[in-house]
Amino acid sequence: MTGSFQIEIVTPGRIALARGDIIAVRARDASGSFGIRPGHADLMTVLPASVVSWRAVDGETGFCAVRGGVLTMSGGKRLAIACREALPGQRIEDLESEIVAHQAGAEDSDRAARTAQMRLHAQAVRQIVHFLSPARGPGGHGLSDSFAAEDAS
Known part of the structure; x- marks a missing residue:
């Protein structure tokens, strides 16, 4: 089949x-691995984290690392990939170093994010403990003061 398609x-x-x-x-x-050319039958498949490669009419090649996604081919003329993350590149060697740097970042x-989440969790626990602890001194604001007032009546 001759011609080209959109990606x-x-x-x-x-x-x-x-x-x-x-x-x-x-x-x-x-x-496994598969190829798509112009006029390919309609297709929908799930991609794992992998590298997608392509070749253009002028012979130029390219690559794109995708972090999982869904590939669809429609009407033999339109290929679409929806994914969480994508890193396109012209050379596979350059793409490899970009992926390593991206993963480190x-x-x-x-x-x-985990450190911030742990700090927020610890702060919430401290506030709960403070709220539930008996008041120290007259006129405190502990929860046990509320229960003590109810018991006295």
Whole structure:
């Protein structure tokens, strides 16, 4: 089959790739690696974290690392991939170093988020303990004062 098709790779925050001159795509799903050419039958499949490659009419090749996603081919003319994250690149070697750097940044970000979550949790526990503790001194604001007042009446 001759001709070309459109490819679009999107994440929730951006369009990572949009081209209309693609003649071949290589991807991987649970069943293994597969290829798509212009005129391919309609298809929908789930992609694991993997690298999708393509070749354009002029012979240019490209790659895109995707963090899972859904690939759909419609009408033999439009391939779309919706994924959580996508890192496009022209050379697989460059893409590999970008992925390593991206993962390191993501790990740092996750670590900072977990630390902030633990701090908030500890602060909430301290506030609960303070609220439930008996008051120290006259006119305190502890919960046990409320119960003591009810018992006295």
